[in-house]
Amino acid sequence: MRRITNGDWPPGFQLPSEAELCREFGTSRGPIRQALAFLRSEGAVTGGRGRPPMVRSSVPSQSFSTFNSFTEWARGIGKKPGQRTLEVARREASPEAAEALGLMPGTTVVEVLRVRYLDEVPAMIERTTFVLEVGRKLFDFDTDSGSIFAFLKEQGVDLHSARHTIDAVAASDEDAELLEQPEGIPLLRERRITRSGDGQPLEYSEDRYLPALTNFTIDNTVERRAALVRIHTEGATP
Amino acid sequence: MRRITNGDWPPGFQLPSEAELCREFGTSRGPIRQALAFLRSEGAVTGGRGRPPMVRSSVPSQSFSTFNSFTEWARGIGKKPGQRTLEVARREASPEAAEALGLMPGTTVVEVLRVRYLDEVPAMIERTTFVLEVGRKLFDFDTDSGSIFAFLKEQGVDLHSARHTIDAVAASDEDAELLEQPEGIPLLRERRITRSGDGQPLEYSEDRYLPALTNFTIDNTVERRAALVRIHTEGATP
DNA sequence: CAGGTTAACTTGTATATACAAGTGCCATTT
């Protein structure tokens, strides 16, 4: 049923009925319905009892690696990714990172500070804290050469799932200087905790984007819940 | 199979095998597998060939109406929602709203400007533009009484799907005054285009949140793509 | 011509069965 689920159907296209698909693929209805159920779960087709499926306009999504790796994302949009490393340091975790990573205060971690570029233009500042076992691998890696995410995956680090929180902050002195922008301008902030398959926190990152260059977008419908959640916080904006 | 898909299973719980579920529910394997496939598509259970499903920690999500209606969302988090309407006006659409709604420049629309409160604290400014056929209903509605979203649904308006874009902006004079905050502070901005079931744009809204009070969060994994997409823009921040 | 009815077709749900591919535990062998 790969040809159904992987099919490149134009939006608005009326798929054949299940009976026709069975004839066309020379198969029973079970696998056809399974494939269509998958497309429905992805929001890719619509329809209902009595009406054959119709292709909906594509629902934007990004894979785990595309979303979590700036380098991969930049390439995907046809931009040349770049990075300048300000620091790779082994030090005691900040209170915020310690809390996010479930570490005791004062635990040794590896912190990375980089500016990320799109076509030579500063687009984002990335402050990342890794647990020591993961971060130590970076001392053997040229962090100016590309994707830390890809490197760690190659090293067998199980970067499996992440929670992302999005808010807005004012550019600090340091931010402003690195991004070549005025101090205090609004930056779109994404904080991320990445875990291994068995739930161990491995990475805590705070990325600050120029909103002029990067936005986040999502679709939702009455039929399909948004995985993006608006949450209430009590914290003060730094 | 409602009892499976609606079951309140604690994270980490080992579901019975499919054979046992068949015995327990006195049904064939088909519907059991269908229910489990649904849970898998929601990311709620994991497992695989040879291993019975196990419940994963819950994946946060919000329904269309909870995400799109500030009032409903506020109630859901135990806060008292409030609103103060600055304006309900019939006028020519702004160029931006016209473009978003697919209207000719100068087309008459209905614009609403409100401050939204959580427990009497200003939390968000909402600037909404409705196409005329929808917006005109608001002249018979007390927009200080609650949810426009709910009211329009009651009126039979088919608010069906939406695309949300998230970025950050600096608080304007007006923003700052309405939110009782200093001018220029970073605000988390969500722009939304809401459409009817047959794709007609009905509403364009620009909501500006205090990031100290409201964030957005999402989970993604290697197995399950994020519907939230990081996009590249070329626009300048206003 | 407009409205109602009906039949053919559609998807949704379910049953029983069969085989393939994978897991995990226990017993045997090295």
Added chain:
DNA sequence: AAATGGCACTTGTATATACAAGTTAACCTG
């Protein structure tokens, strides 16, 4: 004691069949 193999059990995929619920278009009647 550790490694390996076998077996019972598991999920994944598929077939054929049956019935229910809904859609759509054609036909008939007023």
